[in-house]
Amino acid sequence: MSRNGPLALAFHTLFVTFILAPILVVCVVAFTPEGYLSVPTDRVSLRWFRAIADYPEFIDAFWNSVWLAAASSAIAVGFSVPAALAIARYDFTGREALTALFLSPLMVPHVVLGIAFLRFFTQIGLGGTFVGLVLSHIVIVFPFALRLVLSSAVGMDRAIEHAAISLGASDFAVFRRVTLPLILPGLASGWALAFIQSFDEVTMTVFIAAPGTVTLPVRMFLYIQDNIDPLVTSVSACVIAITVVFLVVLDRIYGLERLLVGRGSGDGA
Amino acid sequence: MSFLVLEGLTKRFGDQAAVDSLDLVVEQGEFVSLLGPSGCGKTTTLQMIAGFVEPTSGSILLDGRDLLAIKPSQRGLGIVFQSYALFPHMTAAENVAFGLEMQGVPRAERSQRVSETLALVGLAALADRYPRRMSGGQQQRVALARALVIRPRILLLDEPLSNLDAKLREEMQIELRQIQRTVGTTTILVTHDQAEAMALSDRIVVMNKGRVEQIGRPHEAYEKPASAFVAGFLGKTNVLPAAVEQRNGAAVASIGDGSWPLPAEASGRVTVSVRPEKIAFIDQADCSLAGTVRTRIFQGNHWLYQIDTACGLVTVIRQNAGEMMPAEGAAVRLTWRPQDMTVSPAGQDGRI
Ligand SMILES: Nc1ncnc2c1ncn2[C@@H]1O[C@H](COP(=O)(O)OP(=O)(O)OP(=O)(O)O)[C@@H](O)[C@H]1O
Ligand SMILES: [Mg+2]
Numbered sequence: 275m276s277r278n279g280p281l282a283l284a285f286h287t288l289f290v291t292f293i294l295a296p297i298l299v300v301c302v303v304a305f306t307p308e309g310y311l312s313v314p315t316d317r318v319s320l321r322w323f324r325a326i327a328d329y330p331e332f333i334d335a336f337w338n339s340v341w342l343a344a345a346s347s348a349i350a351v352g353f354s355v356p357a358a359l360a361i362a363r364y365d366f367t368g369r370e371a372l373t374a375l376f377l378s379p380l381m382v383p384h385v386v387l388g389i390a391f392l393r394f395f396t397q398i399g400l401g402g403t404f405v406g407l408v409l410s411h412i413v414i415v416f417p418f419a420l421r422l423v424l425s426s427a428v429g430m431d432r433a434i435e436h437a438a439i440s441l442g443a444s445d446f447a448v449f450r451r452v453t454l455p456l457i458l459p460g461l462a463s464g465w466a467l468a469f470i471q472s473f474d475e476v477t478m479t480v481f482i483a484a485p486g487t488v489t490l491p492v493r494m495f496l497y498i499q500d501n502i503d504p505l506v507t508s509v510s511a512c513v514i515a516i517t518v519v520f521l522v523v524l525d526r527i528y529g530l531e532r533l534l535v536g537r538g539s540g541d542g543a
Numbered sequence: 544m545s546f547l548v549l550e551g552l553t554k555r556f557g558d559q560a561a562v563d564s565l566d567l568v569v570e571q572g573e574f575v576s577l578l579g580p581s582g583c584g585k586t587t588t589l590q591m592i593a594g595f596v597e598p599t600s601g602s603i604l605l606d607g608r609d610l611l612a613i614k615p616s617q618r619g620l621g622i623v624f625q626s627y628a629l630f631p632h633m634t635a636a637e638n639v640a641f642g643l644e645m646q647g648v649p650r651a652e653r654s655q656r657v658s659e660t661l662a663l664v665g666l667a668a669l670a671d672r673y674p675r676r677m678s679g680g681q682q683q684r685v686a687l688a689r690a691l692v693i694r695p696r697i698l699l700l701d702e703p704l705s706n707l708d709a710k711l712r713e714e715m716q717i718e719l720r721q722i723q724r725t726v727g728t729t730t731i732l733v734t735h736d737q738a739e740a741m742a743l744s745d746r747i748v749v750m751n752k753g754r755v756e757q758i759g760r761p762h763e764a765y766e767k768p769a770s771a772f773v774a775g776f777l778g779k780t781n782v783l784p785a786a787v788e789q790r791n792g793a794a795v796a797s798i799g800d801g802s803w804p805l806p807a808e809a810s811g812r813v814t815v816s817v818r819p820e821k822i823a824f825i826d827q828a829d830c831s832l833a834g835t836v837r838t839r840i841f842q843g844n845h846w847l848y849q850i851d852t853a854c855g856l857v858t859v860i861r862q863n864a865g866e867m868m869p870a871e872g873a874a875v876r877l878t879w880r881p882q883d884m885t886v887s888p889a890g891q892d893g894r895i
Binding site for chain 2: 439440451455
């Protein structure tokens with residue numbers, strides 16, 4: 275379909291290799307029989323996968339991360355719907371400023387956010403709680419959710435809503451029957467992106483997580499400070515496997531391209 | 544009592560008037576077209592009736608009731624948008640059923656009316672298809688069915704055919720008119736296509752820069768345009784400069800080397816517009832203008848001439864009656880009846 279010159283092809287190959295190589299290496303190293311980080315040469319072993327079972331805190335941390343990411347991105351998407359609709363539709367004073375404010379967490383270094391939240395949560399009695407973690411993650415994933423919801427809200431033809439109104443639909447009926455279904459792809463991709471951002475976050479979380487609320491990346495970060503062994507690679511390999519399975523399932527039931535590119539089911543063929 | 548009355552309807556965006564004190568009375572069952580060039584305020588007028596644009600001033604009465612006091616969702620109007628604005632996540636049947644659902648029509652009656660209306664627009668076979676898998680013409684029909692099924696008090700159509708190719712557009716014009724006759728719904732059509740307006744409407748409202756230039760039956764507006772603008776917009780016309788003087792108590796217009804008695808009141812410098820098909824070739828006469836044939840094009844049932852005259856290039860259309868016609872380069876004299884002239888103040892050349 276696409277005609278790439280040999281140069282472009284080489285570039286793309288290099289680029290993809292560069293991105294995929296670390297992931298591949300991690301997965302390979304996870305099968306090492308040795309007690310140190312090495313690429314298995316003569317034989318492979320599941321030793322380090324079995325070792326995960328001896329460290330239940332990794333499993334707990336995994337579930338912490340999943341719930342945290344799911345909750346914070348769901349709430350962020352929930353907030354971004356009215357925000358995106360307002361920004362997309364109305365030309366009010368302070369619209370630019372509001373958009374900038376909503377996107378500003380992208381600009382603040384996570385270290386700074388981490389220290390600020392640590393101080394703030396301790397002050398209001400949320401220090402080390404799961405609620406505190408969720409709140410802080412909402413702040414950092416909100417820009418991602420908003421961006422994607424906004425792009426689907428901006429792309430929507432106002433006349434479609436006008437059509438619904440002219441047919442007698444109340445404001446609520448218009449939203450539920452027309453607006454929401456039309457921006458749903460944006461919501462879904464916004465949620466997925468926010469989920470990944472939250473799941474991945476370590477710089478800020480390391481400041482605010484308490485022993486009971488440690489997330490997976492933070493747990494791994496803490497672990498490798500004391501031990502250099504292939505356990506982190508087998509944990510990573512598991513996360514990668516889960517992600518791949520998740521994406522395949524999502525692709526089967528929804529169509530991955532549609533999700534990531536954010537094209538509505540309603541777009542003209 | 545009149546059905547729909549627009550009175551002094553005005554909409555300003557900033558200090559620019561998109562629609563300027565528009566007065567219009569529409570009778571029940573009538574098909575009225577708003578016709579005018581791009582940006583003349585047609586859509587704005589329609590949107591004010593629909594309730595999506597709030598008028599700066601003026602009033603709209605429907606059946607004697609103040610329409611502006613009613614919410615857009617309660618006005619009971621059927622609208623077909625230029626982009627069709629179908630619900631992309633619903634099938635054709637679901638699209639059409641939406642309005643009935645909102646009205647709380649019971650399920651059995653709903654599906655009955657949906658299939659009736661889909662059959663009316665010739666789409667019975669495509670009820671379960673999604674809009675993205677339909678052609679432009681089919682989507683257009685779904686939009687029409689969706690607007691008609693709620694038995695609207697008025698049907699508002701905003702350039703519904705402009706996205707279709709020429710052949711399909713002609714078919715849909717005929718169909719639209721038939722459907723409107725069958726259902727009898729009062730209809731207001733917005734279009735910039737003069738042929739479409741003339742073919743479909745009982746009356747045409749010709750608009751220019753937010754103002755009404757003329758309201759009249761298609762034939763009347765074509766034959767007796769109220770201004771050079773209308774003459775130029777409805778069909779082709781020749782615009783000629785003329786000087787009016789009084790001779791023996793009657794107004795006479797001098798055009799080039801000819802002079803015509805004027806049917807209307809006028810004085811000084813004016814412009815006169817004459818339709819190409821009203822101009823004939825003649826050997827010698829008082830009311831005639833000298834020229835030479837620059838080009839002659841044969842178009843089957845008629846000849847299309849461009850004639851060089853003292854007043855500039857004049858277009859002439861003559862029926863092909865099988866006679867000999869002047870050849871290119873021939874010297875000719877052009878004539879037309881005084882009543883075929885539309886006179887307007889100088890400077891207002893109906894060109895757009
Ligand atoms: N929301 C708006 N804000 C400012 N000006 C507007 C707005 N909507 C319309 N206008 C102006 O009002 C005038 C009339 O617009 P309108 O859409 O009614 O034209 P139209 O006759 O429908 O033209 P077209 O044939 O191109 O659709 C235009 O000059 C347009 O620029
Ligand atoms: Mg318009």
